[in-house]
Amino acid sequence: MLITVSGPPGVGKSTTASALADVLGLDHVSGGDIFREVADERGYSALEFNKLAEENDQIDKELDRRLQEIAAERDDVVLESRLAGWLAADNADFRVWLDAPLDVRAERIGDREDKPTADAREETAAREGSEADRYEMYYGIDVTDLTIYDLSINTARWDADAVVDMLVTAIDEYDPDADEGKYPVEATFEF
Template identity: 35%
Template structure:
């Protein structure tokens, strides 16, 4: 029985999704700080599962590449957390908007979009390295993720239909992205 069916209110207010380098972590931090809300990053679920299994994050990542059931299990855990009455108000992951959509969770679903070259610039700024290498890595990761999500869930990352707010952040700074989301969330 879902929490909504049992009368428990779901706390989830907003999902934040976007490709690596799009600024989702910064956005979540700003929203949480501004509103006093709790947040969960899909990576946190991954790290918790590695701890539960008594292995390193790298080992779990390696297992996930070899066994798609690892991804399915982790995504199932994330969906359970999102649908629970003690869910944080903000959930950030590549697929959190899709999970909210598929599970009929009534919340704002945000996708932060940036071009490949802008993602590479941001990743280079954060991690260092040559821009062309960052671009190649970013493109490879995006292609790998698109293929994996298509195989696992028949999800096309280019399909924005689950999202009720899509922000093109190429020409926006972190404050402008936050303000766009904050104005839709209201008070």
Template identity: 40%
Template sequence: MIIIISGPPGSGKTSVASRLASQISFRFISAGSIFREIAKSMKLDIIDLNRLAETNFDIDKMVDNKIYEHIIKEKNLVIESHIAGWLFREYADIAVYLWASLKTRANRIAARDRISYDEAVSQIIKREYMHYRRFKKYYGIDINDLSVYDLVINTSYLTVDEIVKIILLYFSSVVSAKSDLLKKENTNDNVWPV
């Protein structure tokens, strides 16, 4: 099975996806880590690489291709990515979108990156604006349209473990429903219409 976890910066997607993958023994793939590796190799920070990606689609294609390689080669994945829910929905069994208020996300990023709250707000706004423009321009995707997601979770007041429990509850329901559907299809295949 493939589970996609998407969301804006600071929504908790990396923490949640990593913990979820660990709990269900799936491989964890992080688009954010891939993007950061590219930034490091080019001696750029995330904001500057996002700026460069606005005019150089090859950067996003590198990230997308690495994720796609995992999707076609591996079975049990949890993928963390801003855009995977839209790009790879047809391959995913479950797509989850995490979000939180700007204040919550800025506090999380400030603590994680050891920067001021104001700097975190500034980074979030810049990144989200760049993401919106870039994803619309290159993919034709409106990142405000969440209709491709099975679950949308406000992470503002929940712990990582609580969010993972919600996803696992949904996950087990999907697995059970698929199993029931397969049993029903196999039973119906053996019955001839009268």
């Protein structure tokens, strides 16, 4: 099974995807981890590398190409990134969108990165705007269009274990024979 977990920064994508992969016996591939590794290899912070990506479209496109290849080649993975649902396209068996209010996400990010919440909020809002503009420009994707997702969860309302339990229940209850169809992904990817 190929499951995608998407959402903006600070919603718990990595925590959820990792736990879900463990419960289901699948591998977990994180686009954020890949992005941070490449940034670190090149001597940048994630924020600095994100700013560089605004000027060099090949950074995003290389990461997205890698994630799309994983989705096309594997069916034993929980693929996690902001665009995972789009990049996996119809290869995905189940697409999840996680969200939470910006203030909640900023507090989480501030705690995780040991920075003031106000700074995390400002950086997160700027990052989201920048990424949304780039995804629209590169691929014609409106990241606010959630119609491709099978399930959307506000992670500010439940703890991490409850979110994973909801997803496991939804996936366990899924019956491919009763499936009347998912929304097709109509984005064009040119890397």
